[in-house]
Amino acid sequence: MGKAWLNNRLIHKAMANDSFAFSPATVAGGDAVRLQLESDIVNWLKLPLELDPEKATVVLQKQAGKFDSDEAFQLSQKGSQVVITANTTNGLMYGFYELLREKVMGTKLNTDLQSPSQPLRMIDHWDQTDGSIERGYAGASIFFGKPDKLDNPDVGNFDVKHIDGDIFRHDRTRMITYARMLASVGINAVSLNNVNVREQGIELITPKYLDGVDEIATIFRGFGIKTYLAINWAAPKLIGGLDTSDPVDPKVQEFWAKVCKNIYSVIPDFGGFLVKADSEGEPGPYQYGRDHAQGANMLGQAIKPYGGLVIWRAFVYNAHQDWRDRKTDRAKAAYNNFAPLDGHFADNVILQMKFGPIDFQTAEPLQPLFGKLRNTNQMMEFEISAEYLGHQIDVNYAVKQWYKMLNYDTKYDDLKDPHAGAVLKETAVNPAHTGMAAVGNVGMSEHWTNNPLAQANLYGYGRLCWNNQETPEDILHEWVALTFTESDNKTQSTIYKIVDTSNETYRDYCAPLGVGFMVVPHYHYGPSVNGYEYDRWGTYHFADRNGVGVDRTMATGSGFIGMYSDKLSSEYENLDTTPESVVLFLHHVPYDHVFANGKTLIQTIYDLHFQGYANVEQYVKDWATVSGKIDDRVFESVSDCLKQQLADALEWRDQVNTYFYRMSGVPDDQGRLIYE
């Protein structure tokens, strides 16, 4: 497995003259994080651990209550020593990885107080008990499955097999390495299994499988990471021997209380439950005429005695829309379901909402519930795994997009800081119960991710969780420097440039201007312009001979735009003040509409698609120049991916351009070849 951005040999080299010590008060107690940190210094980095702090070059010093956040830390220079100060060993650990980073990059010691933007920084694994991963593109699960099954081919079909015998992979080496990667970028929570909870996944919460879960949780614990499980809402019926899962039924409440008791007796610091309910066919409280606050709070009540959390996904919609029905708008579903419940959710319940109103597309406006909800714990959800972003084949540095969403201005004048990331704390019931979550992207692949460059998204996701204001460019500079440390500047700069522009490049050759979902059904890779146009998923582009896009205006459309703050609504209602990147998400626009830059819509579509493909051609050329300058296997893997990306970008370019040319009849104003 690849060393990703944590190369112990390089760190050892950069710190060859260093030694570590914990200040005396820091050592007390059997703290799993400290034990792991000591082990990492001694066993992983092979650096000296001094008993006497005076003799060490780096001192880790715990000072309870020193900072506002128990995870914050500060580095300081004290004579020839570097002192890492934090309230807890978790804070010290984050300071330790910051120091490693700075040493390897050779930068000046950053003595600012460093405190996380978000208290919850989570990765949701969609791993399944048979070792497959829904929407996984990097091989099989590192948690589950048999040793001989390491691939996870994308068959657009996510049935889960029943596994005879042990469902756990027990690959401790890989799990420890992964946990360290996560800790090094500040992740402090993981959910192990797919939110579509099937087969033995339903029973992970039962004594039969808790020892296996505990083995994983114990590894993560050493890295300050709490373990969560996704649950099946219908578990009382499916595995509890009850004839109902109704949340107001005392037998159901008792079932969940017992589940919690069992779990916490094995895993005392268990994080809690992640729940997808009433969505895409999954069961939920609506079946019993209960609302989602009732459903979630019942679980909150059960887990409250143990300090656990319930993370409740807002991705609730009717997946049986009729394309003929132009009044229903899937983009409004989360708002319609959850806006009326603001203030109804318990203190230990968190609403987890995808960043946009539809589904992890290349360009969406912000989910309008952010800023609208004023008394609800919330998390913003991303998808590192790249389901709609190229399946880890195409280079796609999604951190760019995430940064934009976190810093999206909701334009609520009454909020102290109306930007989406900041809004979370200000509008929470309990500001400690807010944060970010993202679908993970690793598997048993040689390089953790399919395209080694996709590691940048895992790195960047963590860094961005920690500091919502750290720019994607700064993060990328770090990642390149840490990953390709021994390569020359030109090589690093070439890699940086490819990754830096990749998110926009991918977006440009896909479905144009935020309209989304022109992908091959089920698989979600490659173009199929009409693939979802007459389907039941509510994801339409409504292209006709005159124009394309979804009218979500208040005046003539679905009214979705009215769900935003007044200022944002007014901006979006007007085609001329709508950002071009999402204009087709919000308006049905005639092909001959002229944007502010003087270009028509149809010409904009053509230009974006020609440019997107041209960028990939350039990536292929540029990448060839790093041959021999980086690890050969990484070079080959990326080369293979780029080859497929080039072929695929060509399909996108040509199919989208031809489709709109056939529709509009307007030729390209630069005379480039658009197939008839």
Place this chain on the structure above:
Amino acid sequence: MGKAWLNNRLIHKAMANDSFAFSPATVAGGDAVRLQLESDIVNWLKLPLELDPEKATVVLQKQAGKFDSDEAFQLSQKGSQVVITANTTNGLMYGFYELLREKVMGTKLNTDLQSPSQPLRMIDHWDQTDGSIERGYAGASIFFGKPDKLDNPDVGNFDVKHIDGDIFRHDRTRMITYARMLASVGINAVSLNNVNVREQGIELITPKYLDGVDEIATIFRGFGIKTYLAINWAAPKLIGGLDTSDPVDPKVQEFWAKVCKNIYSVIPDFGGFLVKADSEGEPGPYQYGRDHAQGANMLGQAIKPYGGLVIWRAFVYNAHQDWRDRKTDRAKAAYNNFAPLDGHFADNVILQMKFGPIDFQTAEPLQPLFGKLRNTNQMMEFEISAEYLGHQIDVNYAVKQWYKMLNYDTKYDDLKDPHAGAVLKETAVNPAHTGMAAVGNVGMSEHWTNNPLAQANLYGYGRLCWNNQETPEDILHEWVALTFTESDNKTQSTIYKIVDTSNETYRDYCAPLGVGFMVVPHYHYGPSVNGYEYDRWGTYHFADRNGVGVDRTMATGSGFIGMYSDKLSSEYENLDTTPESVVLFLHHVPYDHVFANGKTLIQTIYDLHFQGYANVEQYVKDWATVSGKIDDRVFESVSDCLKQQLADALEWRDQVNTYFYRMSGVPDDQGRLIYE
């Protein structure tokens, strides 16, 4: 299992006063057909078998050499006796079933000489050794598979599983009943396994599996049916331990000689091989730089000593077309591959060609090789299983379409009878080696077929093979009378009317006017107007804002039209003299083009789709009236199918109409609702 059109109780009732005898000379020898016939009279019909012909009401009398065809028969009245005369017991058997038919229907004895139009009347099963059936919609295989696996869900994916232990189902009752059904309509050849030969299917030709094949062949033998196997062209490499399958390699020739020797030692009347080569990824002679005559003749040579045949499919095309490439035309593939080989194929080799140039669509012009080839044995291939004709959910009496293709006028003036069915004999190397083949449609379903009305296609296929001039209407009258014998006239007439119009109805709500392939990819059921438009299969409609259809003219298109006889070419080259039903197969037509009937193309599309759906609505109403008048389970099965057909026809109507409305911008001239 359903009794289909052979209800022994009803036959017994109609023949209660009858008894049978074989004339003395007829009884000689251990003739499997005679033995089966005697057994059927005694055991199946429970009717008396007299030793003395004088005492019987029906005498079966073999007279070698009496008629031109060894399968022909004649019924005659001799006093109070009916005499069936034929050259062979096979002919007697066909006469026997004709008499049963007439008795049940209560019609006057038909004393015409009845002789088959085609010597080979074959059903190709696409059954697989794991019990699944490629493009099977009536449950699992009746030949292969485990007893507990009776369904065959359509997953659009035809992988074959390796089966541990016995691959044969051994359901003798069902196989005998099926064989009798086939014999009763004149089928005399079956191929057991899928032409995409995979997994243990490759080994069916080896001693390991020959006893199992022999069990089946022995059953069919009693009904005058020869058994064939589909082979994998690469068998010498895959199972023969050779490093090549090159047909000119002596080791390869030796391999096939040995295969034949093994087979014929177990099954002395084995029919021969069916081969799909160099098509859709299957191996073939092109891999070795050999042509298809070399490939086929090599096999012909190996099987010649035993009197076997090689049936070689002409469905050879490159399944990796680029949609941008407007010059390549899949419709031309068979012609391009095989026209140059006319006269090159051996006497015991037959070219099996789909009726149309593309692939079993609802409307296609005739495959232009028919009539063009002048020195090649040929079979015309149909697909009873209804892959593109509604999956045995939608009622679809395809006999209408087949009759049309068999009686298609090739307009070659130099042929005695230029109609496609008749052409086969006239242009053959050996007129005994021509005929018809069709992909079977039965499985372990309760009624043999999924929709019980789909039995009419199996019945009709056989009847049409026997007599290419029997009209689909006459055949349907027979089938209704034999199947719903005890229902009243009004019920029979209601059923007749639904089935009679069903082929046209289905065609009308699907892809319009012969353009084809607007189906859901892989599954081939339900609409997806653009599903194949940018795919690699060469099946495009090229719709744009001005028009739709494939220009295959000589003047401006692919030139495909030039492959027909001069007369037909001229007719097709001119848009005004092209039959409307295939006009979009042959021309790219502007939406505002006015047909002879005064209607525009766009209005024709709308009208057909509204009418097609309206017909299904009527079917639903009409079918409701037969409740209680026929078998309840048949009634319910058809009702369920019609319900799904109605929903599906609605999708076809609306998606196709909306698609073309969005494209053309032309509203329906009758103001009916077309969704935007």
